[in-house]
Amino acid sequence: MVWNNWQNGSTPSYLINMFHKVTYNPKFERICIYNSICNHKCKICSYKLMERKYKSIDVEKIKRVIEEMREKSSVKRVHFLGGEPTINPFLEDLLKFCRELNLYTCLGHTNGSKVVDVNEANISIKAYTEEKHIECTGVSNKTILENFIRAYDKGIKLKANTVFIPDFIDYEEIEKIAKFIASIDNEIPYHIIGYIPVPSAPWRRPHFEEVVKAAKVAKNYLKYVTFSCPDENFTRDEKYASFVII
Numbered sequence: 001m002v003w004n005n006w007q008n009g010s011t012p013s014y015l016i017n018m019f020h021k022v023t024y025n026p027k028f029e030r031i032c033i034y035n036s037i038c039n040h041k042c043k044i045c046s047y048k049l050m051e052r053k054y055k056s057i058d059v060e061k062i063k064r065v066i067e068e069m070r071e072k073s074s075v076k077r078v079h080f081l082g083g084e085p086t087i088n089p090f091l092e093d094l095l096k097f098c099r100e101l102n103l104y105t106c107l108g109h110t111n112g113s114k115v116v117d118v119n120e121a122n123i124s125i126k127a128y129t130e131e132k133h134i135e136c137t138g139v140s141n142k143t144i145l146e147n148f149i150r151a152y153d154k155g156i157k158l159k160a161n162t163v164f165i166p167d168f169i170d171y172e173e174i175e176k177i178a179k180f181i182a183s184i185d186n187e188i189p190y191h192i193i194g195y196i197p198v199p200s201a202p203w204r205r206p207h208f209e210e211v212v213k214a215a216k217v218a219k220n221y222l223k224y225v226t227f228s229c230p231d232e233n234f235t236r237d238e239k240y241a242s243f244v245i246i
Contacts, residue, residue, distance in 0.1 A: 017056050017090050018083070022065055022246045029074045031066060032108065033094065034082035040111055041138040042126065044163055044203070046196045057246055059090045063097050065246055070101060081108035086116050109161075111137070112144035112151075120157040123148055127162075127169055128176035136169070145180065152184050161191040164214045164227075165203045169195075171217050178218040178225075190222050194229035205231075 021034040038045075069075050078098045085091055085107055095117055098105050106120040125144070127133040133141035152158055162177055163169060174192065181188050194211045195203060206214075208229045215227040 017059060018088060019057050019059065019062060019090065019094075020055060020082070021244060022057065022062055023244050024069060024073065024075070026073065028077065030077035030079055031069060031075055032079045032081055033062060033085075035080065035085045035088045035091075036083050037087060038083035038111075039087050039113055039139075040084065043136055043201045044126075044165065044195060044198060046198060059093060061246065062094065066098070066103075067101065070103070075103065077104040077106060079106045079108040080118075084111050084113065086110055086114040091116060112147045113139075115147050115151050115154065115156075118156060120159070121151055122159040122161060123151070124161050124163075125177050125180075127173055128180055129173060132169065132173060148181075149184060152188075158185075159189045159191065161193060163193045163195050164206055164211055165195040166206050166210060168203050171214055174214045175217050175221075178221040182221040186221060187223050189224040189226070190218055192218060192225070192227040194227070196230055 018036040112123040211229040
């Protein structure tokens with residue numbers, strides 16, 4: 001399995017479909033479908049901390065599971081997560097299938113490199129300054145910022161998030177991002193995440209007070225700002241617990 005190794009151009013045969021897991025959360029009445037490939041090479045990606053062994057799940061099998069779960073359980077939403085969901089060539093097919101079942105569709109996270117037909121998208125804006133974005137991800141952010149505007153204009157419900165990194169994606173950068181989002185709509189929710197150190201990256205974990213300050217900076221421009229600051233002992237809230245279907 002190759003992570004962050006998608007190259008522009010033709011699709012390698014071994015990456016044709018990498019949907020690898022499907023889960024269900026009864027509290028939120030949602031199915032989550034996990035992808036495992038990405039087209040960016042982010043130095044800050046926390047997935048590098050986890051050992052992964054993935055196997056591809058046939059898309060027709062995923063469709064059958066969605067339909068079965070919808071019939072026997074309360075399913076209202078389908079979220080797509082993992083890597084960069086929009087580059088999976090089977091995503092559009094699954095989105096069309098979900099629309100036919102009148103299911104709400106959401107990109108649980110996306111780097112914004114492509115706009116697809118979903119109800120909602122949570123777009124990660126790594127940096128507003130292009131040089132910093134290239135340093136962080138290996139690619140320019142011009143298309144990403146343009147796609148953020150395009151998605152909003154298409155009527156997609158947007159959320160945004162940024163990883164706060166002391167001395168890199170700092171208060172000044174958070175302010176630039178917040179201003180950009182506010183120039184489109186100051187009611188777009190914005191979430192700031194405290195950086196989790198990854199191997200080979202030079203940046204440190206922020207202190208809780210630093211993340212709070214970053215959120216205050218963003219609140220000067222946006223109405224709905226939240227933040228999280230995971231520490232070494234971070235555990236996921238039980239309300240987000242899901243069970244694996246396939």
